[in-house]
Amino acid sequence: MNKQSLQKSAGSGLVFGIIVIFLALIGFTVVFSGLIQKVLGQSLGVGQIPSISNFFIFLGFLGIWNGWRASRQDKHETLTLAKVLMRAAVAGLSAGVLVMLYGFVVGGLDARGTDMRKYLSMLSSDSIKFFLFNQSLVLGGLIHVGFSTLMALVGGLLAFGSERSQQQVRTNRTKIQKWSQSTWLGKVQGNPYVTYVLMGIVLLLLVLLPRTWGAYWNYVMGTVGIYVLLGLGLNIIVGLSGQLVLGYVAFFAIGAYTFALTTSPEPHNLVWNFWIALAVSVVAAALSGILIGLPILRLRGDYLAIVTLGFGEIIRILLKSDILKDFTMGPRGVRNIAGPTLFGRSFTSDVDFMYLIILAVLLSIFLAKRWQESSIGRAWLAISQDETVAQATGVDTQKYKLLALSLGAAFAGLGGALFASRNQFTGPEDHALMVSINVLVLVIVGGMGSIPGVVLGAFTLKGLPEILRELESYRLLVFGALLVVMMIIRPEGLWPARRPKLEVPVGQDNEPVPLPATAGGEK
Incomplete structure (x- = not known):
């Protein structure tokens, strides 16, 4: 040696x-x-x-x-x-x-x-x-x-x-693969019925667990679910379309305050129906994404990050200032926000609200996955790789970037509305810059562009500190050390996104079919 x-x-x-x-x-x-x-x-x-x-x-x-x-x-x-x-x-x-x-x-x-x-x-x-x-x-x-x-x-x-x-x-490796294919493992792998069974088990757990967790852990897991919604939205903006937005908390605040002002007795005494107010909050956040996106479409990288960071701080300062005190209640925030109701029955217990958050998360994951695997997702991927080349190949970059901002903001608006309804209160301090930073970190930690990574990142960033509460004052130390170790071992994230594979047409003998010659290539 x-x-x-x-x-x-x-x-x-x-x-x-x-x-x-x-x-x-x-x-x-x-x-x-x-x-x-x-x-x-x-x-x-x-x-x-x-x-x-x-x-x-x-x-x-x-x-x-x-x-x-x-x-x-x-x-x-x-x-x-x-x-x-x-x-x-x-x-x-x-x-x-x-x-x-x-x-x-x-x-x-x-x-x-x-x-x-x-x-x-x-x-x-x-x-x-x-x-x-x-x-x-x-x-x-x-x-x-x-x-x-x-x-x-x-x-x-x-x-x-x-x-x-x-x-x-x-x-x-080859021998192991052949052996596994000849056993029951090979039969199970790729079987759609196995996937359905696993999905059924997961759904059953999601139904049973909130009833066994208790109020505290339902609150913690509810917070994790809200951050999953925020992460899914920012993952569309940053992870898929490649737009670095640091003022994402602004859309969260718009959704929360829209819901609060339309369901609370004060200051406007609107007291709308929960579901109508929820839909209006999502639409308001999506429209704000379009409005903020129009003037900054040509900005990229650090410039885009700085502008959106300023937008987020402007929203928070306006909510806190005395200028809009009669409209947003100023630093006091909005209280007595309504909870969900269905057919006249109120769903305000921790278990009921946990079910509502789970439904919102499952629906959001379904929509995000469908968009990611569609032509829209491929356009976002092209923009994130090289916007100039994407535009040269015929991708309408402005339209798809606006769409990403709008959809990402809609997810934030949904999360903000659920956050305000669950807490029955929202104030300016709930929408500080650290919310944007936390959501961005969970997207990076989980894996950019990965939907399962967003879920894992939310559990790591918001659930793990509560699990480490036994360590009291050492929670942040242990949490920081775990993040450092994770970034060393898996710098691409906990669950990195799989790169899409190019589908090559094949013939009867599984041989690649040659592409037809272009007109410019003929002599």
Whole structure:
């Protein structure tokens, strides 16, 4: 093994050692070990230090990941088991030694009576002893070195086995495909009835789950559903037609306020029917997309982003200002917004509203998919790839860009109306710039141009922080770390869009049919 590989492994181990030290300094090691203890069904009192065994589990995951990363095979390199184990051992040893030195420093200061909480509020004497496994400085440090090396070796073995398995799969791919086609897997694959059964199972779950979630999780999942609607709309504008719009929240605000002003007793006492107000909100948002799109059709890239960003802020400031106070209630917002009714029955419970959001999401997904797979979607794809070339080939770029803005705004208007109706209140602060940023991020994280990616992105961005609520003040830290890891591992998104394939006409023997010669090519 050459010196460069050992240095690379040692550097990888030092990075993981720094991560462990950082997590210990902010008290995350104690908090996450406590979360593991709760997951395992063990009780943990408030302020109580968790069991050391759960800390070993936490360090074990980090150690295995360290060994896995250090043992990865480079291009044009053949790894043997001895090389893998050597790399993993060096990575684990370097991480363990660095953590041991940290333990010596903080443990020594604590032994001298230094109150580390004056400098780092989460670094108490109990947490330092917990980090050293309730052992002496030397023994605790040696445990860190030994356990880090051992777990890195386990990670190296797993990486080696995974690489060998992938090589076997690549080598025998044809045999595996033939075998799978000859079994029940091949019969199931592509069978339309299987698709219908899976769709039925999903629909059944969507019917049953809202009744078991409870009010809190129905609210959280309802928020996720509203962001799915927003993501579907922005995915049409940004992901399909390639228009970078940063003021998307303006359409969300227009939909919410249109619905609020037409169903609330104040300030105009209109009190329209829920479904009429919902339709008007969607139409108003779609028209606003056309109106804002007409003067900015020729703008592209950063210029389009800046102009739409300004439009979004103008809408928010107008809603908040005293100029329109008599019309929009100003900073107070609009209250007592009506909920949905059907045949005289009110649907205002959390379960009923969750069903309404699910129906809206399913309908929106159906429409978005149909548009994406139609000639309209192909025109959007051509515009996003190269607008000049698309226009030269006969695509009416202005019409299709306006259509994308209008349809995307309509989805935002639908989401805004449902948002206002569910909360029975909407105000200017509900439509800040961060809403646009969040929706744009979920589209990017999920995968540009991908409808399933939008759904996954919404769950990741709005649902995951609530799932991590047990971590309290560390939620954003964990959430940010997960996003960074995801972008490193899958930079194209969680569920990237599949590129459309060119359909080549074939003859009877599955041979490509030559295209007829053009008039210009004849001599």
